[in-house]
Amino acid sequence: MVHGILGHRKNMSSFAKMLVEGFPSWQVLLVDLRCHGESARLPSRPGGPHSVASAAGDVLGLLRRLRLFPRVLIGHSFGGKVVMSMVQQFNQRLPRPVQVWVLDSLPGQVRAGGGIDGPDHPGQLIELLRSLPQPLASRNEVIDTVVRAGFSPHIARWVVTNIRPVDSSGKLGWTFDLDGIAELYRSYETTELWSLLQQPPQGLTLDFVKAERSSFRWGGSDEAAITGAGHGVHLLRDAGHWVHADNPLGLYDIIAPSFGGESDLKQRRSAALRH
Structure with a gap:
């Protein structure tokens, strides 16, 4: 399970726990x-270059060291392109059949305007954070x-x-590398992965989740191009x-069949309370 730009793995931990609660025989990385x-x-x-492809290569390297390859790959936003790039790097030979879920992202260029890319455009946020003097004064001042800034x-x-103490004096800094993240985001904006959809490797099942309030990401032809492929x-x-x-429960209901069933999480929780 792969987070988005400016995130970290803990962003996905609550949803990962929900999946494991519904399907206890599964493990989530x-x-x-x-x-x-x-x-x-x-x-x-x-080191660089920092790109969607290099980030995907890092994760594949980790999986090789762990001697495993997941049956399901889930990526949010930037992470959605990362998991698609992971599959693409295998060309036509996947280690095993794999289900890929891309959460509110598209295979092609990122188009700004509306939705989250209005007041909260990630590229502009990255540049603002890079401009803040170090060390950071306080979390409240950053907020x-x-x-x-809008x-x-x-x-x-x-x-x-993503702020943490950087030394024993309590001075604060970022947990991430903002210069590297700026390079990653530029790659995210321009990376094209439509060829993966048009010529998918054998064993790939690929699904996209479109957020109701993030329709700005989806041009009129995007959904048709995905389903048409x-x-x-x-x-x-x-x-x-x-x-x-x-909407974690709604997302869970969409993704649950990929885990081999339609586990009713509400029913499972009710049963646990009764016992």
């Missing part, structure tokens, strides 16, 4: 992509600065989850771009 979270602090962290309060609060598009009601946080 969460990763911090290059330039993010703990990966940004590794002494042997990878105020981000909101004054970003929404919930985005400002989310961003400061034989892949699925699923509308998640009552959700903005952060699908796994806005």
